[in-house]
Amino acid sequence: MSDHRFSSVPTEEEPGCCHLSRKVKVCLCVLLCVLLCVLVAVAVVVGVLMWPRATPPRAWNGTGSTPHFSEIVLGRCFTYTQLLRPELRHADCGQIGKAFTNAFLSKDPCHSSEQDYQLLLKLTSQTIPCHSSVFWSKSTQLAHLYTRVRQDMFTLEDTLIGYIADGLNWCGDAGSYEMNYQSCPHWRKDCINNPVSVFWDTVSKRFAENACGEVQVVLNGSVSNTFDKNSTFGRVEIHNLHPGKVSVLKAWVMHDIGGVYSYHTCSSPIIDDLKFILSKRNISFTCEDDYRPIKFLQCVKSPEDSSCRK
Amino acid sequence: MSDHRFSSVPTEEEPGCCHLSRKVKVCLCVLLCVLLCVLVAVAVVVGVLMWPRATPPRAWNGTGSTPHFSEIVLGRCFTYTQLLRPELGHADCGQIGKAFTNAFLSKDPCHSSEQDYQLLLKLTSQTIPCHSSVFWSKSTQLAHLYTRVRQDMFTLEDTLIGYIADGLNWCGDAGSYEMNYQSCPHWRKDCINNPVSVFWDTVSKRFAENACGEVQVVLNGSVSNTFDKNSTFGRVEIHNLHPGKVSVLKAWVMHDIGGVYSYHTCSSPIIDDLKFILSKRNISFTCEDDYRPIKFLQCVKSPEDSSCRK
Numbered sequence: 001m002s003d004h005r006f007s008s009v010p011t012e013e014e015p016g017c018c019h020l021s022r023k024v025k026v027c028l029c030v031l032l033c034v035l036l037c038v039l040v041a042v043a044v045v046v047g048v049l050m051w052p053r054a055t056p057p058r059a060w061n062g063t064g065s066t067p068h069f070s071e072i073v074l075g076r077c078f079t080y081t082q083l084l085r086p087e088l089r090h091a092d093c094g095q096i097g098k099a100f101t102n103a104f105l106s107k108d109p110c111h112s113s114e115q116d117y118q119l120l121l122k123l124t125s126q127t128i129p130c131h132s133s134v135f136w137s138k139s140t141q142l143a144h145l146y147t148r149v150r151q152d153m154f155t156l157e158d159t160l161i162g163y164i165a166d167g168l169n170w171c172g173d174a175g176s177y178e179m180n181y182q183s184c185p186h187w188r189k190d191c192i193n194n195p196v197s198v199f200w201d202t203v204s205k206r207f208a209e210n211a212c213g214e215v216q217v218v219l220n221g222s223v224s225n226t227f228d229k230n231s232t233f234g235r236v237e238i239h240n241l242h243p244g245k246v247s248v249l250k251a252w253v254m255h256d257i258g259g260v261y262s263y264h265t266c267s268s269p270i271i272d273d274l275k276f277i278l279s280k281r282n283i284s285f286t287c288e289d290d291y292r293p294i295k296f297l298q299c300v301k302s303p304e305d306s307s308c309r310k
Numbered sequence: 311m312s313d314h315r316f317s318s319v320p321t322e323e324e325p326g327c328c329h330l331s332r333k334v335k336v337c338l339c340v341l342l343c344v345l346l347c348v349l350v351a352v353a354v355v356v357g358v359l360m361w362p363r364a365t366p367p368r369a370w371n372g373t374g375s376t377p378h379f380s381e382i383v384l385g386r387c388f389t390y391t392q393l394l395r396p397e398l399g400h401a402d403c404g405q406i407g408k409a410f411t412n413a414f415l416s417k418d419p420c421h422s423s424e425q426d427y428q429l430l431l432k433l434t435s436q437t438i439p440c441h442s443s444v445f446w447s448k449s450t451q452l453a454h455l456y457t458r459v460r461q462d463m464f465t466l467e468d469t470l471i472g473y474i475a476d477g478l479n480w481c482g483d484a485g486s487y488e489m490n491y492q493s494c495p496h497w498r499k500d501c502i503n504n505p506v507s508v509f510w511d512t513v514s515k516r517f518a519e520n521a522c523g524e525v526q527v528v529l530n531g532s533v534s535n536t537f538d539k540n541s542t543f544g545r546v547e548i549h550n551l552h553p554g555k556v557s558v559l560k561a562w563v564m565h566d567i568g569g570v571y572s573y574h575t576c577s578s579p580i581i582d583d584l585k586f587i588l589s590k591r592n593i594s595f596t597c598e599d600d601y602r603p604i605k606f607l608q609c610v611k612s613p614e615d616s617s618c619r620k
Contacts, residue, residue, distance in 0.1 A: 068388040068403070075385010078378040083477050093378070148458055149610045167393050292613045299606040300459045308606070 057173050060109075062186035062194075065179040066168045073097050076164045088126065088160060096123045096164070101179070103195065109171040109184060110191035112198040121206060124161040128154050130213030130245075137233035138220035142254060145297050146218065153216075156207045165203075171195050204232050208240035214248050215241070218294065222256040226264040227274045238274070241283055248284040252291035257302040265289050367483050370419075372496035372504075375489040376478045383407050386474045398436065398470060406433045406474070411489070413505065419481040419494060420501035422508040424515075431516060434471040438464050440523030440555075447543035448530035452564055455607050456528065463526075466517045475513075481505050514542050518550035524558050525551070528604065532566040536574040537584045548584070551593055558594040562601035567612040575599050 066072065077093035099120040104112060132153045136143035147153045156162040171184035171194060185194035217233065219226050228234050241249065251271065255262045264270050266287035275285045290307070299308035376382065387403035409430040414422060442463045446453035457463045466472040481494035481504060495504035527543065529536050538544050551559065561581065565572045574580050576597035585595045600617070609618035 067392055071381075071384050071403075072388045072392070073385070074381050075383070076389065077385075078382045079386065082377055082382070089377075093381075145459060146610070149455060149607065293610045296606045296609040296613065296618070297459065300456070300603045303602045303606065 057176060057180050057182060060171075060180075060183040060185045061189040062184045063169055064181040064183045065170045067181060069168060069170055069179060070097060070101060072168065073100055073164055077160070080160050080163050084163075085160070091160065092123065096120065099123055100164075101170075103199075104170060105172040105179065106174065106177055107172055107195075108174040109180070109194050112193050112195040114198065114202045116195075117199060117202050120161070121202070124159075124164075126160050128159065128207075128210060131215075132213075133207070133211035133215045135208075135215065135217040135233055135237055136219075137217065137228060137231045138223050138225065139218040139254060142220075142294055142297060143218040146294055149297070150293075156204060159207065161203050162207075165199065169196060200232060201236050204236045205240045208237040209242060211241060212245040214250060215246055216250045216252060219251055219253045221253040221262055221264045221268075221289065222259045224263050225270075226253065226268070227270045229273075234274075238277060239281075241278075241281070243282040246283055248286060249278055251285065251287040252294060253287060253289050254294055254298070255290055257298045257305045257307060367486060367490050367492060370481075370490075370493040370495045371499040372494045373479050374491040374493045375480045377491060379478060379480055379489060380407060380411060382478065383410055383474055387470070390470050390473050394473075395470070401470065402433065406430065409433055410474075411480075413509075414480060415482040415489065416484065416487055417482055417505075418484040419490070419504050422503050422505040424508065424512045426505075427509060427512045430471070431512070434469075434474075436470050438469065438517075438520060441525075442523075443517070443521035443525045445518075445525065445527040445543055445547055446529075447527065447538060447541045448533050448535070449528040449564060452530075452604055452607060453528040456604055459607070460603075466514060469517065471513050472517075475509065479506060510542060511546050514546045515550045518547040519552060521551060522555040524560060525556055526560045526562060529561055529563045531563040531572055531574045531578075531599070532569045534573050535580075536563065536578070537580045539583075544584075548587060549591075551588075551591070553592040556593055558596060559588055561595065561597040562604060563597060563599050564604055564608070565600055567608045567615045567617060 074093055074097045077091070077096050081088045081091045081093065103116040103120055107116065129152075134143060134147055134153050134155045136155060143155055144157060147155050147158050157166045169184055171180050172178070173180050184196070185191050187194060187197050225231075238249075251266070251274065253264065253266050253271070255265075266289050271287055275287075278285045295307065299305065302308060384403055384407045387401065387406050391398045391401045391403065413426040413430055417426065439462075444453060444457055444463050444465045446465060453465055454467060457465050457468050467476045479494055481490050482488070483490050494506070495501050497504060497507050535541075548559075561576070561584070563574065563576050563581070565575075576599050581597055585597075588595045605617065609615065612618060
């Protein structure tokens with residue numbers, strides 16, 4: 001009889017740690033190899049996704065996206081819905097932020113369309129009372145100061161969606177998951193269907209469609225293009241006012257205090273153009289030069305001007 | 311001779327997977343046990359940290375923290391530093407948000423102190439030009455409309471820290487890592503050294519300390535306590551104006567348009583009280599009733615009032 005010691009060592013085993021058999025060793029090796037392959041594959045995918053592009057993003061002629069765009073959007077949404085207009089506190093700001101960025105991320109920023117913004121529009125729908133819509137053209141500061149005093153009146157930038165987007169810039173890139181902070185398409189030098197232009201056309205159209213009762217527009221009589229058919233007001237808004245809802249569009253033609261030259265007034269032909277377009281759409285029109293409540297706003301800065309003296 | 315087949319199976323081995331020896335099995339078992347213990351320990355710790363408190367947070371008499379406080383703070387900080395005052399673009403909004411919440415989280419909300427806010431103050435320091443500080447008391451809307459028109463002038467709420475915190479509410483709890491959204495201490499019914507009151511006292515003090523040149527205050531002559539020694543203006547700000555820096559404090563006593571009763575004017579004894587306190591501190595004082603630029607602001611809403619007629 002051979003001398004076989006009872007031992008836990010299998011006959012075919014090779015010396016090594018843990019006293020594992022060859023089969024087990026092979027098993028483990030294969031497992032390790034597979035794991036390694038998976039890790040390498042994951043690393044490659046992550047690397048491809050995260051690594052700065054070999055080719056830099058397309059360089060446009062316009063300013064890049066606003067830094068911290070998403071945080072600003074979220075913070076403004078909560079500020080508006082929790083503090084400014086609590087009747088909207090049911091709005092889901094997380095969803096709104098996502099719908100906003102999804103409208104342009106990973107898309108060609110020269111082929112933006114109204115459809116891209118449909119979900120965002122849906123999530124930010126808001127009823128503006130009749131007789132309270134205030135349009136404006138070449139008069140942004142005055143118009144917004146006016147609605148700041150008259151909290152019962154709304155420019156587009158006093159609505160939730162306008163408040164969120166006011167002053168921001170944004171665009172993406174078809175081949176990237178990120179916003180382009182370096183540059184964005186310039187409306188004139190690159191392309192008109194860029195994310196920002198399309199956004200404002202889209203929300204302006206809706207703002208006009210929803211306006212009802214007496215609506216007003218603040219115009220600037222101290223510039224040459226007081227009524228500009230290429231402006232958002234002239235190109236989009238007046239064409240989307242609903243004749244059945246809007247009883248009258250009241251224009252207020254304001255003139256700079258101490259301005260050297262007063263280009264246009266309510267009697268100017270350029271205002272007749274506006275009146276004509278509206279009448280063809282069956283919308284009444286009235287006009288007032290230097291509407292007094294807004295004139296008072298101008299007097300805050302220039303109290304000594306003759307037009308401000310009692 | 312016994313028939314021993316060559317095999318890779320060790321003699322003492324028990325049938326089982328992977329043909330592991332008893333020692334290895336024991337090793338693995340111990341390892342698994344240790345892992346399990348660690349997981350359980352982690353789960354317990356996480357559970358203790360995250361589980362809703364067995365005892366509900368202390369119920370105070372004041373409104374709870376503003377929902378989405380942190381997102382609003384962050385969004386406002388970025389809006390201010392990127393869009394409104396880009397000269398502050400260097401500010402670290404992430405750090406500012408953290409310093410803000412760290413000032414009151416996990417602390418007794420009846421023992422807040424100036425020290426809690428020191429880091430936040432440091433991160434939001436800002437130079438306000440001379441002749442541009444506007445204080446206010448019982449006149450919040452008018453004062454802020456005024457600085458909205460006069461962008462070169464600043465109330466506390468036009469500074470970075472004031473802009474961030476304006477209108478918000480916040481408090482924590484000594485035994486919790488979370489903000490209390492149910493209630494917060496009421497200044498009068500609970501305790502004066504609550505996080506919000508201490509915050510505004512702290513930043514108002516700094517705002518006053520930093521004011522230089524001609525400074526102004528908008529007062530309300532249509533209320534009985536036109537100059538209120540218990541207001542932030544009367545209790546904190548006038549006592550922290552620096553005589554060496556402030557050349558004069560100009561008071562504008564405004565009266566409501568169409569108001570039934572005009573309580574106080576510049577000639578009222580209550581204004582003498584203010585003048586007296588300032589003279590003891592060697593600060594000059596002037597007073598004007600119904601300062602015209604701000605009167606014009608009131609006329610925006612009431613253009614037909616006699617005080618507004620040309």
